[in-house]
């Protein structure tokens with residue numbers, strides 16, 4: 001058996017009263033074997049470290065984590081390290097072993113004061129507000145951003161060359177390549193994302209990758225595999241367009257277009273449009289969507305006259321509006 005790939009780094013963990021790790025922030029990570037104990041660079045977290053619980057009931061402790069990237073996840077610190085690697089673009093989606101990730105991450109109340117345990121949240125919120133009330137500065141209420149196992153990416157990693165319309169729509173573990181714009185209704189899950197310049201106004205599900213020069217239109221959906229039965233990981237190639245409110249349960253290759261509002265699933269019966277056959281009065285072939293999965297140069301439309309879903313050939317890919325991607 002070949003050795004597992006490794007990554008390592010210092011992180012700052014938030015640990016609740018029960019000893020659960022709520023999150024770990026790694027400002028910097030390295031791929032490869034970790035240095036020996038006496039050779040480790042020491043990350044200086046300074047006064048951010050506190051062994052006593054603060055008003056949230058949270059301690060902040062430095063952790064040195066080494067992840068065996070081809071092996072299943074061992075704990076929350078390991079899970080956080082792998083999520084950071086993808087958002088830092090040190091690993092592409094679908095290249096790390098993420099087995100067991102939901103079981104290793106704790107459910108957390110994410111707030112403007114950082115993570116809280118779910119248990120006794122109301123009491124801990126009261127403690128924070130009482131502590132803050134003694135300050136001469138105006139203090140913020142405790143605003144809950146989400147209750148989830150994954151935090152928002154940009155509280156941990158801000159990749160260069162991207163725009164993100166709404167921080168809540170991109171989870172830690174998303175991979176956003178340089179030149180990506182995620183508009184307000186877009187969504188990018190962990191272990192998913194873009195490999196080049198892209199416009200994302202729809203949902204990029206876990207395990208989905210979108211190639212350079214492609215556009216996911218407003219409200220568009222790309223089926224994932226975590227829930228609902230689908231097993232095949234879908235992707236989109238380069239210079240393709242998934243129209244507004246369209247969806248796919250298959251992969252698109254390069255230079256493809258799916259008409260706005262059309263959903264193509266693996267079982268959808270698709271008529272292969274062939275001008276010469278139509279002119280000669282010959283019947284057209286019909287295949288399942290799955291047979292066209294990942295193929296290049298196809299435009300999928302629902303023929304608004306016949307109602308049939310058709311695959312028509314297309315010669316070239318779409319061009320993004322360059323001005324929107326000089327991030």
Ligand SMILES: CC(C)(COP(=O)(O)OP(=O)(O)OC[C@H]1O[C@@H](n2cnc3c(N)ncnc32)[C@H](O)[C@@H]1OP(=O)(O)O)[C@@H](O)C(=O)NCCC(=O)NCCSC(=O)CCC(=O)O
Nearest residue numbers: 201217218219242243244257258259260301302303304305
């Ligand atoms: C499917 C396409 C690409 C088709 O475009 P075009 O009509 O320009 O294609 P074309 O190649 O020029 O069309 C060739 C011929 O096919 C015909 N044709 C096109 N669609 C047809 C249909 N559904 N049924 C029957 N015929 C059709 C055309 O009229 C034309 O006929 P003739 O030869 O007789 O002329 C488009 O309708 C589309 O859906 N584009 C997606 C755009 C999109 O969604 N972008 C994302 C924006 S996201 C956004 O704005 C956010 C909004 C939001 O948040 O909701």
Ligand SMILES: O=C(O)C1=N[C@H](C(=O)O)CCC1
Nearest residue numbers: 163181183199201323324325
């Ligand atoms: O990148 C932007 O900004 C975009 N703006 C458009 C708009 O504001 O309508 C939509 C697509 C991307």
Ligand SMILES: [Mg+2]
Nearest residue numbers: 165181183324
């Ligand atoms: Mg705009």
